[in-house]
Amino acid sequence: MIILRILVLGVALLLATGPAQAQISDGVVKIGIMNDQSGTYADLAGPGSVVAARMAVEDYGAARKGLKVEIVVADHQNKPDVGSSIARQWFDADKVDVIIDVPTSSVVLAVNQIAREKNKALIVSTGATSDLTGAACSPNAIHWTYDTWSLANGTGSAIVKTGGETWFFLTADYKFGHDLERDTEAVVVKNGGKVLGKVRHPFPTADFSSFLLQAQASKAKIIGLANAGADTTNAIKQGAEFGIVRGGQQFAGLLVFLTDVHSLGLEKAQGLLLTESFYWDLNDQTRAFSKRFAERHRGAMPTMAQAGVYSAVLHYLKSVEALKSDDGPKVIAKMKELPTDDPVFGKGRVRPDGRKIHPVYLFEVKKPSESKGPWDYYKVRATIPAEQAFRPMDQGGCPLVKK
Amino acid sequence: MATQALFGQLLIGLINGAFYAMLSLGLSVIFGLLNIINFAHGAQYMMGAFVAYFLLSLTGLGYWWSLLLAPIVVGLFGIALERTMLKRLYHLDHLYGLLLTFGLALIIQGVFRNEFGSSGLPYAIPAQLTGGYNLGFMFLPAYRAWVVVFSLGVCLATWWVIERTKLGSYLRAATENPTLVRAFGINVPRMITLTYGFGVGLAGLAGVLAAPIYQVNPLMGADLIIVVFAVVVIGGMGSIMGSIVTGFALGVVEGFTKVFYPEASNTVIFVIMALVLLVRPTGLFGRAS
């Protein structure tokens, strides 16, 4: 099993041997999937993102079209120094044309810098920071799947509008947590809600009981979880133990993925509100895609991060073909020019600031009695149309946007 | 902050302290007899939780069986480590024991991470211990109450065995002068092996206790180990009562930090450790070397 996985990861995927095109650098379009292969975010992106990228290459029919595509994989271990040295090496020595996925905001920002410096392309799916289309926006990068602003907006505004007007935040004491809390608080207040209190816990924290007591004492209707990964699942799990939901309070996860809900189980996670831009059971297209994905990924349904990688690779290849070149900023420009269409997000487009837009959904986790089987976890509470789901271009402060 | 809420935090602190006490007790017992700093303790704690998970998912044996079996499984694993590796280090400086067990911890955690991912596996609270009591100032989950009572019992029983029984007196004597004890016809190497197994078993037991509260996660013990390590040092290396008392006390201190300065709650124990070591270089309950 381990050996198999090394083989799968280690051996770069070579598809077809069509004639090399003069404009494609060294005749191969080399895609680097960089993410967390073994840490906290391995299940929500990790090897699954690689599966998704491969599916996209196959579905696009690169081989048939004479496009030679190669995929390489690296584990950045959620450390910006590791991520940046891999990115440098990929661009400098290994002839990688585009880096895709990249969870963990700190790593994304570092890689973004390097992609720009080396004039290559970057498409972010799992990374969350909305700075990528704000102060840090670049002609070399596209932010594909979701961002902190859209999560805060989706979760914050929809919840306040449906009656959850008082909030208490459990925030990871990290820049990422602070940003998420700040953005959500702004949305909550703007919609007429009130923040009754907040507590900043160290990252990582195993025991949340003390913080949960403080949240209970606040009597806020909604407990916003501005954290991620094991912190979020631990907080929810212990929240069930301390009777948070039974006491009439509700958790709102600001960054929760399908795999987190899966590992918690419905018993613990029921009633949780969260925002995502993709869920496998949205329509026939998403179901068909997800079923194929699950067959290749140990039966696990794709998260929005993994589905986003699929969609991004598809559009990237389409633009490379249209342009007949894999030059970093030129492909990115082409991607912004062409409309997007794929089974994951349906029709959409990429804005000039590098933001890919599509609808975003507020989900509620089902009760165990409502679920028809494994992975049947969400019901849609609200749909936020593409044009409203992301931060308006003029508010991000992206220098690429002409006023 | 209302007094009532502080009561709640005090209780929560004691519950977390129960884990520190059990883990540091195991470390202390091992250090006392083997002179080895068992850095793999966190990994062995994680293994306890995983054994509980597997007992349930593969054989259907529930929590109560795990409470009995998981420490034995993990303890046997520890005995195997002691027989094959640790015993070769007794004549060396104990820094080597620390480095070896540090390496073992990395291997164990890496293997589990590779096989089971990192987002954790679910483990439910046993049916008999769901629900809780409304104490007026807080809602106390029944399982937490069980944790604090059970681990206090285990800690005190261990203390009693080591400090008050004949077996314990052999152990303590072997710590002081193994050659002499051996001269009395006692099999000291076997005693050492069993002690290590027992200490590691305690870590496994703590892992089972933790499984229903935290995610069963390959990295659950990775950062915990240095905290527990600090608890042992503050209490005084090798002091049984020291580690029990310090474990509970630091749980409470940490609990209050979570209220008044939550950001620092992971660091406060290290601040205390530095202060204690500056004033009393062998820890609060440690004997001067």
Place this chain on the structure above:
Amino acid sequence: MATVKEYAGAAPAAVASAVPRHQIVAFLAMLGILLVAPFFVYPVFLMKALCFALFACAFNLLIGYVGLLSFGHAAFLGSAGYVSAHAAKVWGLPPEAAILLGTAAAAVLGLVIGALAIRSRGIYFANITLAFAQMVFFSSIQAKFTGGEDGIQAVPRGTLLGVLDLRQPYTMYFVVLAIFLGGFLVVYRAIHSPFGQVLKAIRESEPRAISLGYRAEHYKLLAFVLSATLSGLAGGTKALVFQLASLTDVHWTMSGEVVLMTLLGGLGTVFGPVVGAFIMITLEHSLAQIGSWLTIVQGAIFVVCVLTFRRGVVGELARILRKPL
């Protein structure tokens, strides 16, 4: 109190003034390799290895020659990185000033921590240094200027002394090489000076050294500060090479990693830490695809080294050649 006894066995008779010939040969070989390496191997990789080699040499000064295991050396590497990065990026200082400032910060930190920690020994010393390093880690998260988990990014490499443009990879490489060699020679000099002899005497028997009239505490503190300073030099340089200062470098696992490098190369050998660092960085590099495998391999190296290979690579080599390396 026991100290680390199983070092490589650098001959105590080595006289301070005369450098043994085989060490000169080894040094020249190392120099030769490092001079041509960047034309065959990816320079950024080499620079990373050099920074860690310097870090490991600094650490080795403490464990190999004073017998003190510090489990908090990441504090010096990381905080110097932050200071250098901040100086270069926010204050716009030239690289030489930025690195010096970072190094100085590590020296001051080393003096403070050292003064407090040096009284304890063995396990307690390891713990108290760990405790201080945890506090430094905590401050790094809390302080505004460190940028939390994002770290300080996009640090400009700048122009060294107003002439050398460090954005050129080869220029940067040779500057890093010069810094490394400088640090390496300082350590070498320290070990082979009368000061180094006193340190070894303290390692062997502190009471004896004291009874001979040496103020052991003073010597130990001096060695600690020197070690911290050189770690800081490595950290400041590393921040400029990667144009990044991040929490990784102050985290306690980094303190563990430097122990591993030194142990693998050979505690108390001159060239061991360098070899250890290069092996470890190469491993990290080739296992970049799966992080969990990296931990397993690192763990296995620890176990193998401690069980069968306590002299480390260079230590074993020295034993075979019967010459201290």
